[in-house]
Amino acid sequence: MTQVKLDKFCLVGAVAALLALIFPLAGIDGDTGKQVAFVGDIPGLASAMALCVIAGAAFTWIGVRTIFHAFIILAVAVFGAWQAIDALYDYGVAGYASTGFWLFIISLWAFVWRAIDVIANYHSLETVKQQSANIIVPIAFGVWLLFVWEVVVSGFGVPQVLLPPPSMIGVRFVSSTDTMMADFYQTFVKAALSGYVMGCGSAFLVAIAVDRVPFLKRGLLPLGNMVSALPIIGVAPIMVMWFGFDWQSKAAVIVIMTFFPMLVNTVTGLNAAGKLEKDLMATYASGYWSTLFRLRLPAAMPFVFNALKINSTLALIGAIVAEFFGTPIVGMGFRISTEVGRMNIDMVWAEIALAALAGTAFYGAVAYVERKATSWHPSFRVRRH
Amino acid sequence: MTLKQVVDNVAAMPASKKAVVDIKDLSLTFQTADGPVYALSEVDLTIEEGDFVSFIGPSGCGKTTLLRVIADLEKATGGEISINGVSPEAAREARAYGYVFQAPALLPWRSIERNVTLPLEIMDLSKEERIKRAHDALKLVELNGFEKKFPWQLSGGMQQRASIARALSFDADLLLMDEPFGALDEIVRDHLNEQLLKLWARTNKTVAFVTHSIPEAVYLSSKIVVMSPRPGRIIDVIETKFPKDRTLDIRETPEFLEIAHRVREGLRAGHGHDE
Structure with a gap:
């Protein structure tokens, strides 16, 4: 008899779904004294649980061996998640979820975990297939986290002031697009981007000056260090006094925040070229600027991009925080500070989501340019024959 | 190769050729925290047009330093040196040489x-x-x-x-090579040596070549400069009489072994000063 290895995750999924059918789905309504809902009353949920039991049992035995199996259990989990959401909102389980409901969520967790695990370990020589698999993993994981957030907040009836469910944030996000676009334009495009370009650009030029003039290195670097250590909440109000309420003062705060990381990284990068390469340039009688552009700046690029990536996130944080200290009545930081006061926590979360999206996209864009510009660097090299 | 051929080869050479590198009483001392280090002292050497000169010696004998002085990557602290009749700095500015690093x-x-x-x-x-x-x-x-x-x-x-x-x-007419094949395996090295010789024979360039391999030095060179350490100085200059279109086979000839023996003796004598 051959050894049969049972798939543990599918086993957990099957058992938990089976128990979910037996245990009570929802708690008791305080007013009526009756149970809010039974599995038997919700055919969709009951069928999803039954499907989980069957699929779980089947795959416990045969194992999740191929990517195709993984997609089957992922599909089962998606159907189950949809039915769970349906039960929460259409059958009044929200706020009353009980043992049966949570057991079902555990069952779904087991299936999703197993499916993502298999997809993450998928290897294909076909680029398209491999890339799709690489994209599916973080998406599936992110969607699953949102789902857990949604059911936990709704199922336990967490007050919205503490934590609104993602669906509510999403609705608010979509319904107030105009406000959000205006805020985004004010904070990201006007303040963060211009501050980022000015801060990084000036630091880059100063780094070259520091490199060219030795005494600046001793005089300016410690000073830059000190400026970067200034607390942003101390600097921001002063900048508002100097440059007014509009985006210029926010850009000034960002310049202060981004200047030093860029300066230090560029100065370090300019010294990254090896002695041998410098000797090589000397044998060609290459002048300062020729060596700078042909050898030292290309060699410094990995360091420069490091600073650009660090600063891409710093810039947005700086812009949002600086808006707490005076701003025209638009902007992401302004919106957050006023909507918190009005207890519109969903709007605050929508702005946070917007900031997260913008920050990630910005970082991603910089990282993409880095990949293209420094494809020669050992960390990005692709062997091409 | 017969002795007659060797003699013919020597006879075929022009009597006086242009000096590409002319070094007189050259010295270089590095000032360090532990006191002065005498990297080169009393170096006299002439490299003529079309020469293939090898510098050989144990590590620390200043052979790389000497090449770097010729290339103006280090400055001599005493003596005279001229490249094509001008200072090393002017020669570097004029891109008079190509340098191949280790x-x-x-x-x-x-x-x-x-x-x-x-x-x-x-x-x-x-x-x-x-x-x-x-x-x-x-x-x-x-x-x-x-x-x-x-x-x-x-x-x-x-x-x-x-x-x-x-x-x-x-x-450039002058090629400075600092142990260019030091990190390569024997077979690749032989192949590159052959290619380098062909190139030299075809282009009539002047080559200064640093090595620590005796067979490589003897096989490639028209002139072998044997150096010894502390302070770095020249202890022997050996002219070889092989034709420019030599092949790897010459390594089996008595002439080759004789020159290799002389180089080895020179190195041993230079080393003896330390013991």
């Missing part, structure tokens, strides 16, 4: 072709001229077809050949 030192962000065109770019040559010269130089080292590759996609031997092509690309 490591290939190819810039990783440039393709092989663009690495070879680097000096031509600095010299402000037109793009067509650069491409043409890079193509010719890569052909000389048998690397044609690899123009668009990046350095890390090539083997160590190919990378070193690319760096030689780069030194050849601007057609």
Whole structure:
């Protein structure tokens, strides 16, 4: 008899779904004294649980061996998640979820975990297939986290002031697009981007000056260090006094925040070229600027991009925080500070989501340019024959 | 090769040739925290046009330092040195030599072709001229077809050949090579030595070549400079009489073994001062 290895995750999924059918789905309504809902009353949920039991049992035995199996259990989990959401909102389980409901969520967790695990370990020589698999993993994981957030907040009836469910944030996000676009334009495009370009650009030029003039290195670097250590909440109000309420003062705060990381990284990068390469340039009688552009700046690029990536996130944080200290009545930081006061926590979360999206996209864009510009660097090299 | 042939070869050489490198009583002392280090002292040497001069000696004997002084990468602290009749600095400014380092030192962000065109770019040559010269130089080292590759996609031997092509690309008459094949295995080394000899025979360049391998020095050179350490100085200069179109077979001849023996004796004598 051959050894049969049972798939543990599918086993957990099957058992938990089976128990979910037996245990009570929802708690008791305080007013009526009756149970809010039974599995038997919700055919969709009951069928999803039954499907989980069957699929779980089947795959416990045969194992999740191929990517195709993984997609089957992922599909089962998606159907189950949809039915769970349906039960929460259409059958009044929200706020009353009980043992049966949570057991079902555990069952779904087991299936999703197993499916993502298999997809993450998928290897294909076909680029398209491999890339799709690489994209599916973080998406599936992110969607699953949102789902857990949604059911936990709704199922336990967490007050919205503490934590609104993602669906509510999403609705608010979509319904107030105009406000959000205006805020985004004010904070990201006007303040963060211009501050980022000015801060990084000036630091880059100063780094070259520091490199060219030795005494600046001793005089300016410690000073830059000190400026970067200034607390942003101390600097921001002063900048508002100097440059007014509009985006210029926010850009000034960002310049202060981004200047030093860029300066230090560029100065370090300019010294990254090896002695041998410098000797090589000397044998060609290459002048300062020729060596700078042909050898030292290309060699410094990995360091420069490091600073650009660090600063891409710093810039947005700086812009949002600086808006707490005076701003025209638009902007992401302004919106957050006023909507918190009005207890519109969903709007605050929508702005946070917007900031997260913008920050990630910005970082991603910089990282993409880095990949293209420094494809020669050992960390990005692709062997091409 | 018969003795008569050797004699004929010597006779065929012109009586006096132009001195490419002329060194008189050269010394170089590094000032360090532990006191002065005498890297070179009382060096007298003339390298003539068309010579292939090897510098051989134990590590620390100053052979690389001497090459770097010729290339104006180090400054002598005493004595006189002239390259093509001018100071090393003026010679460097005039791009009078091509230098090949111990490591290939190819810039990783440039393709092989663009690495070879680097000096031509600095010299402000037109793009067509650069491409043409890079193509010719890569052909000389048998690397044609690899123009668009990046350095890390090539083997160590190919990378070193690319760096030689780069030194050849601007057609300087003097080639300075600092243990260029030191990191390569024996077979690749033999092959590159053969190629280098062919190149030398064809182009009539003057070559100064640092090595620590006796067979390599004897096989390649028209003149072998034996050096000894602390302070770095020349203890013997040996002229070889092999023809320019020599092959690896000469390594089995008595003449070859005799010269190798003399080099070894010189090295041993130089080393004896320390013991």
